Amino acid sequence: MTTGYHPLVKRLLDGELSLAELPPELRAEGEEALRLAGAADRAPVALSPALEERVMATVRRHAASPGNRAWRWLNTPRDVELRLRVRPWTVWAGALAAAAALALLLGRPAPEPVPGAQARGDMRDSVLVRFVLYAPGAHRVAVAGTFNQWDRAAAPLVPAGTSGVWTTTLALPAGQHQYAFVVDGARWVVDPGAPAVNDGFGRRNSIVAVTAPGAHL
Amino acid sequence: MGVLLGLEGEATDAEVVRAVLAGDVERYAVLVRRYRDRYARYASRMLGSRDVAEDAVQDALVRAFDRLADCREPDKFAGWLFLILRNRCFAERRRRRRIERPLDSTDEMFAAPDRPDGAYEQVERAHALERALQHLTPEQREVFVLKHMEGLAYEEIAGVTGATVASLKMRMHRAYDRLRELMKEHL
Numbered sequence: 379m380t381t382g383y384h385p386l387v388k389r390l391l392d393g394e395l396s397l398a399e400l401p402p403e404l405r406a407e408g409e410e411a412l413r414l415a416g417a418a419d420r421a422p423v424a425l426s427p428a429l430e431e432r433v434m435a436t437v438r439r440h441a442a443s444p445g446n447r448a449w450r451w452l453n454t455p456r457d458v459e460l461r462l463r464v465r466p467w468t469v470w471a472g473a474l475a476a477a478a479a480l481a482l483l484l485g486r487p488a489p490e491p492v493p494g495a496q497a498r499g500d501m502r503d504s505v506l507v508r509f510v511l512y513a514p515g516a517h518r519v520a521v522a523g524t525f526n527q528w529d530r531a532a533a534p535l536v537p538a539g540t541s542g543v544w545t546t547t548l549a550l551p552a553g554q555h556q557y558a559f560v561v562d563g564a565r566w567v568v569d570p571g572a573p574a575v576n577d578g579f580g581r582r583n584s585i586v587a588v589t590a591p592g593a594h595l
Numbered sequence: 596m597g598v599l600l601g602l603e604g605e606a607t608d609a610e611v612v613r614a615v616l617a618g619d620v621e622r623y624a625v626l627v628r629r630y631r632d633r634y635a636r637y638a639s640r641m642l643g644s645r646d647v648a649e650d651a652v653q654d655a656l657v658r659a660f661d662r663l664a665d666c667r668e669p670d671k672f673a674g675w676l677f678l679i680l681r682n683r684c685f686a687e688r689r690r691r692r693r694i695e696r697p698l699d700s701t702d703e704m705f706a707a708p709d710r711p712d713g714a715y716e717q718v719e720r721a722h723a724l725e726r727a728l729q730h731l732t733p734e735q736r737e738v739f740v741l742k743h744m745e746g747l748a749y750e751e752i753a754g755v756t757g758a759t760v761a762s763l764k765m766r767m768h769r770a771y772d773r774l775r776e777l778m779k780e781h782l
Contacts, residue, residue: 382772
């Protein structure tokens, strides 16, 4: 029956001690342990040269399938240029109205599709969704998700006074979207007021489901 | 062609990811070439077979393409792909454990030269270690592979696996004891 290694020998294997730092009575055990670690094969492993072509053939097939094409079309963010001709007083009136509406909506933590608020023209099929995060002490907050290609800079939230509440409203197409908040450009935070799912890679994403205008959630 | 290769070499992962998402599917080959061999050794040691590892790397690259829109941080594509491959390796181990005995096909990865200068003994020991690794838990095997074969520090392993340094050390120290027992004829 072989016993386990002495804790100091384990530290030797971890690279925290040298053989010379072991007590003399542990040197032989240390040398044996180093033979074990030295047996680790660090040689590169070469895969078949055909792997790249196999991957690309599969990828091309997936990219060409109607389902994938539809999903990518829905999921790929696009730049939309809006040109407005306005009188200055209407801008101020609009800003005041938006601020009043925002103040009324601030009490609800989860992002929520705003019924009947869909934009006109090119945004006819989108629904305005408000994102709110309570993050006192944050210097910057943004929301990134499948709707903006997880771009941390695309959708910044603005602070609502000094209350620590950050908010923004985005026009999202109907469908289910995954997202998370990005605090100070680095820290990913799930929305505490929304359901979340595992993204399959050990992290959590929040979920918002946007229904077509006129439908009920 | 040289210019093309130069551009490929200079393009960041994030730039390639965005180009692929914008519809330039062929640019994905840049990422395939960049990462296929980088993760081959990890997959081979985790799965105990180069052939099975090749399937795993291929599947991971295809799955990464299919889910590219979910890649939160395109500039960290390498880590994201590693997590996909890691999940794939763990799933493969679970699948094999259910349907058959553990993989034991490491012979294919080693030559055994008949030399009198101790090289044969070293090759035998390396072979024995590969076999012994397959008898560790997947978590123990992974931390051994990443530290002693990929050369990562505990902090770096914590970064890619999400485990704490303390729990990684505990896994590793159990692995040392188990490997000592499994390899007692070769040490």
